[in-house]
Amino acid sequence: MTHTRRLQLKTIPLILICIILGPLGNVLLGKAMKGVGSLNSATISDLVPIAPRVLMSGYIWLGIACLLGFFTVHMLLLTWADYSYVQPASSLSYLSITMLSYLLLGEAISPLRWLGVVVICLGVFVVGRTPPSTTGAPKDA
């Protein structure tokens, strides 16, 4: 097996884990926060009774655990894979968050929102296809 092939074999599964774990964390935070009631018109003093309810929610800790897991796997990936390889691939997480919001939270996703998400993915993909460091070594171009 070539070196590149071996690297791909461990990189691709970890990217997939990132694409699922990060959005899953956000979905769980959303689920937890919907459970404590809207803060849209809350005042600072309303936050006092709400804060313990947030901290007691299992979903919030599960969400934070997923985000920490995501962060760790992401860091791990970056120890061998190029940032300019990982970042465009993780643009797919905008698609997975939309999918997970629909599947797990029952949010209705309009075609307009799907279109917006696809354009964002495209944008993140293009941002990631640019050199990851421009300050350290002198540019060779």
Add this chain to the structure above:
Amino acid sequence: MREAILFFFIVVAGTAGELCVSRAMKSIGEVHDFSPRSILSFVLQSLRLPWMWLGIALMSLGFFSLLAILSFQEVSFVVPVSALSYAAGAFGAKAFLGERISANRWMGIAFVCLGVTIVWWSRR
């Protein structure tokens, strides 16, 4: 209105926090040795830097704003809109870290902004 303020904190405070952390990390220098001992000394070293604490404070503000907005807005709306951090990050990195932003990267950022605008239209 409150929504706009929360998005402002998520995007601007979150990104400013990352830039502060990035600045702190760059002042420590590249890590070559990944043994537990040197990682511990790296963490302790970073906690002595004021930039690190400012970064943590700003990122926390961003995180709590995210929690607040998720209490009344859909996840499939909030997370795509917060992709605006790519634009904030580019402006901040240029101004604050002296990074050069290529034409390609600006193009990607323009796409992200367009996508965010479309998602914003889909708001309920």
